[in-house]
Amino acid sequence: MIEAKHPNQRYQYCPSCGSAQFQQSGERSKKCSGCGFHVFFNTSSAVAAIIFDEAGRMMFTRRAIEPHKGMLDLPGGFVDPMETAEESLARELQEELGVKVNKMEYYCSFPNIYPFSGLEVFTLDLAFMVELETVQNLAPMDDIYAIEFYHPAEVDLEELPALSMKNIIKRLNERS
Template sequence: MNTHPLKVLKYCPKCGSAELHKSGDRSLKCADCGFHFFINSSAAVAALVTDESGKLMLVTRGVEPNYGKLDLPGGFIDPLESAEDAVRRELKEELGLKVKNLKYLESAPNEYVFSAFTVFTLDMAFQVIAESVEDLKPMDDILAYKFYAEEELDYDDIPAPSIRKFVKDYFQSTKHKQ
């Protein structure tokens, strides 16, 4: 089953017409009302939180897609929200974690398939210094969290390519500091 929006969307989101047709490689246009719908990336954030020994926090997903697999804490940026505020909000919602400091690291594209619909994302990674990593509580859409050294980790347990990249880049950067 093809989950690409150009294959899934059949009706105009503005007028409801079935005259919604492909218009180029990444858009649809309604022949009735003229609405032009572009397939763009959604913005998302991922937080790299470490403990005092430099181990990296990964969470266990509690929702589809990839229920039970490893991920970094984070999520989609809300409309009119900055990436930095989204990191703070997501960490508070998912773990009750308060951010002391954060720093943008890098970005990577990803495909997030939900309800048989592909959402293309641009995932932004942030290094996070927490006020404390004690007494955190998994909430919202995560089941658990754990701090990992690289040798404790199986990268096949991280299904999202962008998240796998961020985790690999983190451990690569810590090797250069040693």
């Protein structure tokens, strides 16, 4: 298990010049006294789709890649630069499921820490209620290898590695 550390604690050397004179310069920033490089550590945006079938079961995917290969996830991914959350989610659903979105509506958001390449990426995961053109004959693609449906109350939260996804499911269960 990777210990969660704020980026101010993770980065000891200036990413611009490599100097050890990379000092904290506020609650969420560091500045290099050697070259003057100044960086603010901000949260990355990610999106997740809440999709139900006709039987009221929720769609989950199985991750085909690390981190958390083989575990359950919600369809979605990171927001690209200059992309809205809605555009990102539509793109991710096309890439992962090969399907177009009929409609989506913002539901909630939760913070998360996503482990990647030995670092912790701080994210804000935005969840949307999504209606697809169809949930029939979907084919897992891109970074997923399976599509599964469960009633939210039946989901084993230990199968979800992301704290944000667990919180989304808990919120869904509270509303029913």
